[in-house]
Amino acid sequence: MxxxxxxxxxxxxxxxxxxxxxxxxxxxxxxxxxxxxxxxxxxxxxxxxxxxxxxxxxxxxxxxxxxxxxxxxxxxxxxxxxxxxxxxxxxxxxxxxxxxxxxxxxxxxxxxxxxxxxxxxxxLPRATERPDAGIYDDGYLHIDLIKRIVSVMGEEVHLTRKEFAIFKMLVSNPGQVITQTQLLREIWGPTHAGDTHYLRNFIGRIRQKLREDTDEPRYLRTEPGVGYRFLDGRGD
The missing domain is CATH 3.40.50.2300 (Response regulator)
Structure with a gap:
């Protein structure tokens, strides 16, 4: 701690x-x-x-x-x-x-x-106080939310605009559950709040690009029927 x-x-x-x-x-x-x-x-x-x-x-x-x-x-x-x-x-x-x-x-x-x-x-409250706010790096995954750069093992990963928007929303709230409704309303708009199949497809593509084990994801955890959370792998 x-x-x-x-x-x-x-x-x-x-x-x-x-x-x-x-x-x-x-x-x-x-x-x-x-x-x-x-x-x-x-x-x-x-x-x-x-x-x-x-x-x-x-x-x-x-x-x-x-x-x-x-x-x-x-x-x-x-x-x-x-x-x-x-x-x-x-x-x-x-x-x-x-x-x-x-x-x-x-x-x-x-x-x-x-x-x-x-x-x-x-x-969560201290995230905006760190001098490296917007930067995540655990040695395997590097994220720069300001420059919109995501790298895995030093190799840059290309995320589409919507993929990055989803990823940014999750990374900006480490450990916190972001509901499917929140993600859909924020990124697709209120008329798409029920289109959960969109989200599953996009999350699946992001996991592939991060080289995630789909059975035991390292970064993007699914809360069944509720939403998703980003797991901070840097320790406490």
């Missing part, structure tokens, strides 16, 4: 004491500060007064649905939000991701994957 993440403050909004205790112990063992709320009202109050670096939000709260908390947050905050819920339907995931959530984890969950997703989301 990076030094910058060691002092990160996480807000957990969940009415289950056992879940909060489990997350509190796990997160504090990694050096994170943890604050907690068991209701939507308390969660919004702490989000406004304690300036958390990341919010872990349950959807089933006693005084309000978590989606209303997310909607309220997005009126005045860009803090990364991870949804943590027993609701596992694709439509539920798509709805909250389209509403502004950055990730969605279904209960029960593995703590190592959860911590990896936390680290990925905590990298």
């Amino acid at each position: 990076t030094e910058g993440n060691a002092s990160a403050r996480l807000l957990i909004i969940d009415d289950e004491e056992q879940i909060r205790r489990f997350l509190r112990i796990s997160l504090r063992s990694q050096g994170y500060q943890v604050i907690e709320a068991e209701t939507a009202g308390k969660g919004l109050e702490l989000a406004a007064t304690q300036t958390p670096d990341l919010i872990v939000l349950d959807l089933g709260l006693p005084d309000a649905d978590g989606k209303s908390v997310l909607n309220e947050l997005r009126h005045w905050s860009t803090v990364p939000v991870m949804i943590l819920s027993v609701r596992s339907s694709e439509s539920e995931k798509v709805a909250v991701l389209d509403a502004g959530a950055n990730d969605y984890v279904t209960k029960p969950f593995g703590i190592q994957e959860f911590l990896a997703r936390v680290r990925a989301l905590l990298r």
